[in-house]
Amino acid sequence: MDRREVESGRNSPESNQPAAQISRLAIDIGGSLIKMVYFSSGNDNSVDYREEKSPLAVSTALEGKLHFLKFETSKINDCLDFISSRKQLLGGWKHDDHPGSDEKFIKATGGGAYKFTNLFKEKLGITLDKEDEMDCLVTGANFLLKTVQREAFTYMDGHEEFVQIDHNDLYPYLLVNIGSGVSMIKVDGDGKYERVSGTSVGGGTFWGLGRLLTKCKSFDELLELSHRGNNRVLDMLVGDIYGGTDYSKMGLSSTTIASSFGKAISRDKELEDYKPEDISRSLLRLISNNIGQIAYLNALRFGLKRIFFGGFFIRGHAYTMDTISVAVHFWSKGEAKAMFLRHEGFLGALGAFASYEKRNLDGLLSN
Amino acid sequence: MLLLTSWFFEKATGGGAYKFADLFKEKLGISLDKEDEMNCLVAGANFLLKAIRHEAFTHMEGQKEFVQIDQNDLFPYLLVNIGSGVSIIKVDGDGKFERVSGTNVGGGTYWGLGRLLTKCKSFDELLELSQRGDNRTIDMLVGDIYGGMDYNKIGLSASTIASSFGKAISDKKELDDYSPEDISLSLLRMISYNIGQIAYLNALRFGLKRIFFGGFFIRGHAYTMDTISFAVHFWSKGNAQAMFLRHEGFLGALGAFMSYETHGLDDLMVHHLVERFPMGAPYTGGSIHGPPLGDLNEKISWMEKFVLKGTEITAPVPMAPPGTTGLGGFEVPSSKGGTLRPDASALNVGVLHLVPTLEVFPLLADPKTYEPNTIDLADHSELEYWFTVLSEHLPDLVDKAVASEGGTDDAKRRGDAFARAFSAHLARLMEEPAAYGKLGLANLLELREECLREFQFVDAYRSIKQRENEASLAVLSDLLVEIDSMTEDESQQNAKAVEGADVILGMLPLARELLRRGTEVVLVANSLPALNDVTAMELPDIVAEAAKVILEGMGRAIHTNFNARFKCDALKE
Known part of the structure; x- marks a missing residue:
């Protein structure tokens, strides 16, 4: 992977450490979740229950595995305990600017890297070395798309299809990271990137409104519920308004949602009268569809054909991906394509991880 | 909008027209003519x-600013109609139009989710709740994630708001622990902001600078409009502007009405319509409740009953400062607490009077920018000044008006009703101040005249004018x-001496003088004893040839037209 431009005024993590330096850990502390990526040497076969993805095997000059874990931000102590228990693994590496100091650093990104600086210092004696959130997202995505095979895939009508990315024809693309909020x-x-848009209607909205x-x-329970739900109970469809006939002149079919939760205005039913499954389904469609639409409008603005969706909201959830894909397909009249990443939730954490050492990582994980 | 309501039954629009066509036929024997909904909106x-x-x-x-659209430069524009869903x-x-986008997150979503x-x-109750809400208890802000810091690098x-409802993920609180006010505000901001963003992205796509937002979701609600405006401003970096329509809730119904081509309303121009606010306007926020009032007697007794029952409504109520959002438009509304009214921004709509014979005065230098109000x-200080003047003068005016009608008991009763109605206005x-649209002094004085006429005071100053005219004619x-005995210089010096009965002792001698010198003179006066704009002038073809315009009188030359520019020389006296 190419060396990334480091912003002026920042500490350059220029490395002169030995290649044997293998145990690393980076975290991305978001509004709802903490995402962690760490590297362990080859003979470590332990699997932690918090692991979200199967470890990614690495076999080049370095043998080992990349582990992907998540914690809830509200339960940050779990994360601190985990790091504390592995502290010995973190031993040895030091900040480049202070080779003589014993101070330990962890690469960290996300807003929480700022918010929880003192907590890490006090509880673990560890300094969070902050990396910019957008930098990390982009680095993580570029890294995955360029070095991990079968990383990107499309999803339509329950059908998953891997996409082979030509490294020389990757750019430009739109990266949509759906965390608590959404960055585009x-x-x-x-x-080389620009945050061109975003929306506050994201994963936090789904989970927050869904909980209420x-x-x-x-x-996960909320997502699970949506599987068994029927959005027609709460959503007002074009057919509900036009008496079942298609409003085809405008390209709207009778099953198009005219108004999300529009049927809930009925006086006959209260919250308790609706099934949680149906509510979850309507909410998921509202949010996925909206993100798909805004993403497409932004892709259109810059003439981008490829849109990659990442972030923890997706979680490989079929219906979520389906809805996003349908939204992009519908609004672009088939011109643009929604693509997803297998390690979608870990873009930021991977980016932070990659920032330890650009030189040695370049080609390191190309398997 | 009473007229349109009745038309609406015959000329139906909106999805409901399709759904309820059979019901209307069965119950009322009226067949709905299903006009295409988009057609009607446009x-x-x-x-x-x-018009x-x-x-x-x-x-x-929180600041409203009226925009005069040049009708030759109206198209293209983006129309965003926010009903249950958004078109x-x-x-x-x-x-000529195309539905380019829409979103299913609209008014139905706000009301549906809000109800649950x-x-x-x-x-309206839900909307009102939002006035007192604080969305920070539920929305996750950038500061919440960044420990109170801005994320400056990307301008946040x-x-x-990083995540709408993002704080509700906390397992320490359940639905009952959040105040309905906060929930309503979070929901309103989520939806308004989203609509503003999608609308802007579509405007950008087609290079449109103007976006008009209409539909019932807005309801003249200040915070809704602010949030939408902020979204458009924020995403467009100030290049695009969100605009709203005073008659926003009636777009579809108006359009359905317009489709009666035989009325020939398509050709209407801005000067063909005069909007008037009948006595019920101050109470109703634009929608007329109760039975239609047919005759004068019903009007008077309605006024009497209403004012007896609800005097507290007519008294000026405490008002929060006009600003509703604070800096950046993303803060909580400042109009919290102590506000009696649901929303400072509710607009009243009047009845549009069609006067197809009106023509633009041909000698105006630039009819497009013509603004009669001086x-x-x-300006709030002007406003207070004039309200005081008019309020103090009201008893005197009522006396004069009653006297002009012979001082009968009937006239007194009408006079009381007029005073109540005008006080309510x-x-x-x-x-x-913007409840009835852009407000200039001339509009306010015209409103007073209209109100007098509504209670059948044809000319409140009739008896006074008669007396003055008789006296003036005696000395004419x-x-x-x-x-006639003066030299030219003397007559100019003495021009100022003729005041008082200005028409008879001023304009008539002047006209006579001009005629004697061979000038063609057109005398123009209003048909109604009121303060009318120049746009209301008749005989345009004759006047178009004139070489000089003389505007005389306080109403014509001071508080209106003082700043007006004409194509020829103008004397304002």
Whole structure:
């Protein structure tokens, strides 16, 4: 991977450390979740229950695995405990600017890297070496798209199809990272990008509104519910307004949603009368569809054909991906394509991880 | 909008027309003529923008500003109609449009989700709740993620919403622990902001600078308009502008009405319509409740009953400062607490009177920019001054008006009703100066005249004028003899001496003098004893040839037209 331009005024993590330096950990502390990526040497076969993805095997000059974990930001102590228990693994590496000091650093990104600086210092004696959030997202995405095979895929009508990315024809693309909120970034190359748009209607909205409406205990439970739901109970469809006939003149079919939650205005039913499954389904469609639409409008603005969706909201959830894909397909009349990344939730953490050492990582994980 | 309501039954639009066609046929024996919904919206918007003065306005940080649209430079524009869902339409001309986008997150979503989350009983109740809300308890802000810091690099301030409802993920609080006010505000901001963003992205796509937002979701609600405006401003970096329509809720119905081609309303121009606000306007916020009032007697007794029952409504109410959003438009509304009214921004719409014989005065230098009002009451000190003047003068005016009708008991009763109705107008305007659209002094005086006429005072000053005219006529012949004996210099010096009965002792001798020198003179006067704009002048073809315009009288030359520019020399006296 190419060396990324380091912003002026920042500490350059220029490395002169030995290649044997293998144990590394980077975190991305978002509004709702902490995403962690760490590298362990080849003979470590332990799998932590918090691992979100199967470890990614690495075999070049370095043998080992990349692990992907997540914690809830509200339970940050779990994360601190985890790091504390692996502290010995972190031993040895030092900040480049202070080779003589014993101070330990962890690469960190996301807003929480700023918010929790003191907490890490006090509890673990670890300094968070902050990397810019957008930098990390882009670095992470570029890294995955260029070095991990079968990383990107399309998803339509329940059908998953891997996309082979030509390294020389990757840019420009639109990166849509759906975390608590949504960032839309136009990527023109390594370290060359611009945050062109975003929306506050994201994963946090799904989980926050969903919790209030359904009393679900977890994000996964809420997603799970949506599988069994029917959005027609709450959503007002074009057919509901026009008496079942298509409003075809405007290119709207009778099953198009005219108004999300529009049927909930009925006086006959209260919140308790609706099934949590149906609520979850309507909410998921509202948010996925909206993100798909805004993403497409931004892709159109810059003439981008490829839109990659990442972030923890997606979680490989079929219906979410389907809805986003349909939205992009519908609004672009088939011109633009939604693509997803297998390691979608870890773009920022991977980017932070990659910032340890550009030189040695270049080609390191190309398997 | 009473007229349109009745038309609406016959000329139906909106999805419901399709659904309820059978019901109407069965119950009322009326068949619905299903006009295409988009057609109606566009026709309605084009009509409003072309035919009604100051129909459009911008709304930023609680400040309303009326915009006069040049009808030759109206197209193309983006029309965003926010009903249950949202339609985004690119309009290129009359009947030339395309639905380019839309979103399913609209008014139905706000009301549907809002009902489920707050148990509100009505849309208006939900909207009202948002006035007192603080969305920071539920929305996750950039500052919440960054520990109070801005994320400057990408231009996000700490108060920017990072994730709508993002704080509700906390497992420490359940739905009942959040206040309905906060929920309503978070929801309103989420939806308004989203609509503004999608609308802007579509405007950008087609290079459109003007975006008009209409539909019932807005309801003249200040915070809704502010949020939408902010979104458009924010994303366009100030290049695009969100505009709103005073008659926003009636677009579809107006358009359906417009489709009666036989009325020939398509050709209406801005000067053909005069908007008047009947006595019910201050109370109703634009929608007429209760049975239609047919005759004068019903009007008077309605006024009497209403004022007896609800005097507290007519009294000016405490008013929060006009700003509703604070800096950046992303903060909580400042109009919290102590506000009696649901929303400072509710607009009243009047009845549009069609006067097809009106023509633009041909000698105006630039009819497009012509603004008759000398005094703009948007200036708060002017506003207070004139309200005081008119309020203090009201008893005297009522006396004169009653006297002009012979001082009968009937006249007294009408006079009381007039005083109540006009006080209610004044109270409403004091509360919300833009309630009836752009307000200049001339509009206010015209409103007073209209109100007098509504209670059948044909000419309140009739008896006074009669007395003055008789006195003036008595001295007219002497004056003319005196003028005839003067040299040219003397007559100019003495021009100032003729005051008082200005027409008889001023304009008539002047006209006589001009005629004697061979000049063709056209005397123009208003048909109604009121303060009318120059646009109302008749005989345009004759006047078009004139070489000089003389405007005389306080109403014609001081508080209106003082700043007006004409194509020829003008004397304003």
